[in-house]
Amino acid sequence: MRKEKDYRELLERLIRETIEKRGIKDRRVLEALRSIPRHLFIPGGDLELAYSDHPVPIGYGQTISQPYMVAYMLKELELEPHHKVLEIGTGSGYNAALLSKLAKEVYTVEYVPELARRAKNILTKLGIDNVHVFVGDGSLGLPEYAPYDRIIVTCSAPQIPEPLVSQLKTNGILLVPVNEGYYDMLKKVRKLENGKIEVYDLMPCAFVPMRGAYGF
Numbered sequence: 001m002r003k004e005k006d007y008r009e010l011l012e013r014l015i016r017e018t019i020e021k022r023g024i025k026d027r028r029v030l031e032a033l034r035s036i037p038r039h040l041f042i043p044g045g046d047l048e049l050a051y052s053d054h055p056v057p058i059g060y061g062q063t064i065s066q067p068y069m070v071a072y073m074l075k076e077l078e079l080e081p082h083h084k085v086l087e088i089g090t091g092s093g094y095n096a097a098l099l100s101k102l103a104k105e106v107y108t109v110e111y112v113p114e115l116a117r118r119a120k121n122i123l124t125k126l127g128i129d130n131v132h133v134f135v136g137d138g139s140l141g142l143p144e145y146a147p148y149d150r151i152i153v154t155c156s157a158p159q160i161p162e163p164l165v166s167q168l169k170t171n172g173i174l175l176v177p178v179n180e181g182y183y184d185m186l187k188k189v190r191k192l193e194n195g196k197i198e199v200y201d202l203m204p205c206a207f208v209p210m211r212g213a214y215g216f
Helices: 004-020 027-035 067-076 094-102 113-125 162-166
Strands: 056-059 062-064 084-088 105-110 131-135 148-153 168-179 184-191 197-205
Touching (some): 004 027, 004 067, 056 113, 067 094, 067 168, 067 197, 094 113, 094 131, 105 113, 113 131, 162 168
Parallel strands (some): 084 105, 084 148, 105 131
Antiparallel strands (some): 056 062, 168 184, 184 197
16 A cells, blocks of 8 residues: 555546546646545545545445546536535545535535544545535435535436425536436436426436435
8 A cells, every 4th residue: 555645646647647538628627636635535545546547435335436427527517616516425525525626615415424424524624614514315405505506416316306406596507317227327407597407418327326205
């Protein structure tokens, strides 16, 4: 196992040889990736594992997502510094940490209390104070703080959850993986002026299943 001081070299290699080469050029997304040490969010903190382009188990049947998929979803969110973001599926807290660098306020909901507690502790140690962690049924969103400019779902839903659409601002964007049988399809939902939505299929993917009222 490498020493922690070597992580920046591994992180830079991951960004240059995987993230950028696969088409992620968004400057703000790349800066966010460089600013957050991914290994701090992985049990055991193995550097080689943390900076490979693979999902990693974090306990309780959950994973920290593949770095490329994380970067791709952040790019597709089209985030602006003034945005208020809702994340469904805190998991390790890594994605919330990245969101904290790209948006003004981040609200994140985790179904598993132990994961929420762990993520909150890591975020606090990193001095991140614009991420608000909640325990609950993320498929219902977080209506008390709605509406949101952007909503990102990091688990696979059986369909686009209606509560999340209702909590999205007009012209807002929702990213959600939806199970389509043998695979998940990452969908980009844009809410129009008339309250209707446009839905775009972005790419096949694989996420842990959503739990809760609108989950599996």
